[in-house]
Amino acid sequence: MRTHATTHVHPLPLSTVRNLGILAHVDAGKTTVTERFLFLTGAIHRLGEVHDGNTVTDFDPQERDRGITISAAAVSCDWNGHRINLIDTPGHIDFADEVERALRVLDGAVAVFDAVAGVEPQSESVWRQADRYGVPRIAFVNKLDRTGADLDTAVASIRDRLHTTPLVVQLPVGRESGFTGVVDLVRMRLLTWEDAYTERPVPEGLLAEAQRRRAVLDESVAGLHPQALEEYVHHSALTDATLAAALRAITLDANGGGVVVLCGSAYRNRGIEPLLDAVTAYLPSPLDVPPVPGRTAADPTEPFAGLVFKVAATPTGRLTYLRVYAGTIRKGDLVLDTGAGRTERIGRIVRVQADRHAEADLAVAGDIVAVAGVKAARAGATLCAPDAPLLLEPAAVPDPVVSVA
Numbered sequence: 001m002r003t004h005a006t007t008h009v010h011p012l013p014l015s016t017v018r019n020l021g022i023l024a025h026v027d028a029g030k031t032t033v034t035e036r037f038l039f040l041t042g043a044i045h046r047l048g049e050v051h052d053g054n055t056v057t058d059f060d061p062q063e064r065d066r067g068i069t070i071s072a073a074a075v076s077c078d079w080n081g082h083r084i085n086l087i088d089t090p091g092h093i094d095f096a097d098e099v100e101r102a103l104r105v106l107d108g109a110v111a112v113f114d115a116v117a118g119v120e121p122q123s124e125s126v127w128r129q130a131d132r133y134g135v136p137r138i139a140f141v142n143k144l145d146r147t148g149a150d151l152d153t154a155v156a157s158i159r160d161r162l163h164t165t166p167l168v169v170q171l172p173v174g175r176e177s178g179f180t181g182v183v184d185l186v187r188m189r190l191l192t193w194e195d196a197y198t199e200r201p202v203p204e205g206l207l208a209e210a211q212r213r214r215a216v217l218d219e220s221v222a223g224l225h226p227q228a229l230e231e232y233v234h235h236s237a238l239t240d241a242t243l244a245a246a247l248r249a250i251t252l253d254a255n256g257g258g259v260v261v262l263c264g265s266a267y268r269n270r271g272i273e274p275l276l277d278a279v280t281a282y283l284p285s286p287l288d289v290p291p292v293p294g295r296t297a298a299d300p301t302e303p304f305a306g307l308v309f310k311v312a313a314t315p316t317g318r319l320t321y322l323r324v325y326a327g328t329i330r331k332g333d334l335v336l337d338t339g340a341g342r343t344e345r346i347g348r349i350v351r352v353q354a355d356r357h358a359e360a361d362l363a364v365a366g367d368i369v370a371v372a373g374v375k376a377a378r379a380g381a382t383l384c385a386p387d388a389p390l391l392l393e394p395a396a397v398p399d400p401v402v403s404v405a
């Protein structure tokens with residue numbers, strides 16, 4: 001992994017940043033998983049009902065904040081010393097452009113599947129898009145509490161329809177409404193949320209099945225990772241440390257043919273803690289992804305360049321969401337909108353955190369922030385230092401004019 005002597009200008013080391021998207025077929029549970037993430041990380045303090053998608057009222061400020069937070073283009077939250085910038089990826093196919101733009105600015109993703117339906121057509125198409133952008137992913141098979149839910153069938157559909165080797169790192173405990181936890185096969189521990197969330201040794205009754213599944217996992221990982229293969233050949237098994245390192249390496253190699261699979265239920269509130277842990281353990285930081293051509297990966301000392309991926313009207317004004325690809329921007333900087341040939345001034349730099357917009361003095365390469373004060377830049381625009389122009393995304397080509405005879 002790269003390190004930079006100058007990363008201290010960032011409030012957090014970049015290695016702890018995860019620019020994350022959640023990809024899913026409509027109804028697989030993206031909203032619920034997002035909401036649980038924000039709740040568990042303390043970004044929101046209440047869970048709402050999501051079944052009718054419209055519980056946000058104007059009368060309860062807390063509820064309204066929750067709605068704003070969940071629908072923000074990017075929300076920052078903290079988990080175990082990591083900052084997760086959660087980037088919204090529209091679930092509906094009508095927003096294909098927005099999905100592509102979101103895929104461009106995020107570094108890693110969780111693909112959510114429904115444990116009853118398995119891989120659905122729309123999850124297949126967003127998976128292909130993520131393949132094209134080389135986005136490292138982990139898979140989460142959600143709704144294991146549902147009647148008819150079956151992890152093995154869902155995993156088979158991941159293998160067959162997405163043409164990837166599923167690396168199943170958990171064994172579910174209990175079926176359907178009796179689903180009460182998982183065995184973490186990497187650390188061989190039982191994680192259960194029956195009463196409170198606890199971690200325990202794997203009980204006798206589950207040990208044989210857990211060991212069998214761990215052996216399957218070791219063998220699959222050895223088939224995808226050279227160092228793991230060497231150890232596997234000598235010992236017919238992998239140590240926990242080798243397995244964890246190989247799972248991370250396989251995940252970072254987005255098109256390398258394997259995907260880590262976790263399972264659970266967004267309904268079991270703390271049941272997605274292991275998913276948050278997997279996000280920090282396996283998915284890349286901005287330092288792990290290839291640099292913008294002509295610039296160094298996430299180097300805060302180079303001339304500034306960033307891509308606008310969303311412009312949103314909010315009650316406090318226009319927010320321009322930006323991924324910083326190179327250099328540093330500060331409040332008050334002049335930046336060039338390369339495609340439009342226009343200069344803009346950065347007003348405030350804000351990080352959307354739950355119900356508040358935290359102010360920042362600067363943002364550095366690798367980060368995702370919103371800026372206020374930029375008046376005209378549109379989604380897809382490159383903003384950069386005026387004396388070092390760069391175009392991150394080709395300027396949009398207008399639709400051809402169709403003349404009707």
Ligand code: GDP
Pocket residue numbers: 024025026027028029030031032033050051091142143144145146264265266267268
């Ligand atoms: P989205 O369309 O992908 O954002 O999905 P939602 O989060 O809105 O979830 C779709 C439906 O599935 C809603 O009715 C949720 O309440 C429900 N749902 C989400 N997660 C779970 C789960 O873990 N178990 C069950 N049984 N239902 C879930």
